[in-house]
Amino acid sequence: MKLENEKLWLAAKVLLVLNIFKFLGELIFLEFEPLNTIGLVLLVPLIITSLIIYVRKEREYREVVEIEENFHKFLRDLSQEMEAGESLPDAIDATAQSDYDALTDEIKRVHAHISWGIPVNEALHKMGERSGSPHIRSALSIVLDAAESGGKIIEGLDDTADYSERLYEIRRKRKRSTRTYIIIFYIAFIIFVGIVAVLVNSLLPALLNTEVQNQAGGAGFQIEEITNVLFYMTLMQGGFSGAVAGKISEGSVIAGIKHSIAMITIAIVAFQFFVF
Secondary structure, eight states, X not given: OHHHHHHHHHHHHHHHHHHHHHHHHHHHHTOOOTTSXXXXXXXXXXXXXXXXXXXXXXXXXXXXXHHHHTHHHHHHHHHHHHHTTXXXXXXXXXXXXXXXXXXXXXXXXXXXXXXXXXXXXXXHHHHHHHHXXXXXXXXXXXXXXXXXXXXXXXXXXXXXXXXXXXXXXXXXXXXXXXXXXXXXXXXXXXXXXXXXXXXXXXXXXXXXXXHHHHHTTTTTOOHHHHHHHHHHHHHHHHHHHHHHHHHHHHSOTGGGHHHHHHHHHHHHHHHHHHTO
C-alpha cells in the first residue's frame, strides 16, 4: 500500500509539472489552447490521480479519527482499573473486554501481545506506531514514561485523558464552525467565475469596438487568447482555494483536494457552456 501511494504521488507530481510546462510553453508562444487534445490528456489524468490520492488519504484520516474518538475513554478506564488496585497489564486485560469502536481491535492486539510475553511498554509503543496518530503516540509515550519512572501513573492517565477529550471536542467544534467559511469559499469562487464570464461575453467585445482599439489596429488584442488566460487563472484559483479550504476546515491540504477538484470541475463546465 505504501509503495502504491508513493507511485500515485510520483504520477501526480509528474502530471502537475507537465501541465505547468504546457502552460509556460503556451505563454511563451502566445498560443493558448487549454482544452485541446494535449490539454485534456494532461489535465484529466491529473484530476483522476488527485482524486484517488484524496480518497486513500481521506480513508486513512477517518480511520485515525475514529481511533482518536474513543482514546480518552480507554485511558479513563485504564485509570479506574488501576485505582481499583490492578496493575497496568491487568488493567489492559480488563479494558480489552470493553467496546471502543475502531480502537477495540488495537486494544485486543495489545492484550494479545502482552499475553505472549511481550513487555507492556513495547506493546503500547507498537500500538501508538500502528495508530498513525501523532496524538496517540505522544500520549502513550507520556504514560509509559510515567510508568517507567515510577511516577503517579494514575494521575498521568487522568491528565492525558482530559487532554485527549478536550482535543477531540476542539476538533469537532472547529469542523462545525468552519462549514460557513467553506460555503463562502464556494460562493466567492462561483462569483469569480461569473465575473469572468461576463467580462469575456460583454466587456471584452465592447473594448474591441472602441475607437482606441480600432486606431491601434487591434494591437494583438484577441478575445480568444485573453479567454484562455482567464481560464488558466480560474483553474489556479479553484485549485488553491480548495487547498486553503481543506487547511482551514480539517487542518490538512490533502483534505482540500476534494474542494479543489470540485471547483476546477465547476470552472471547466462553466467555461465550456458559457464562455468558450
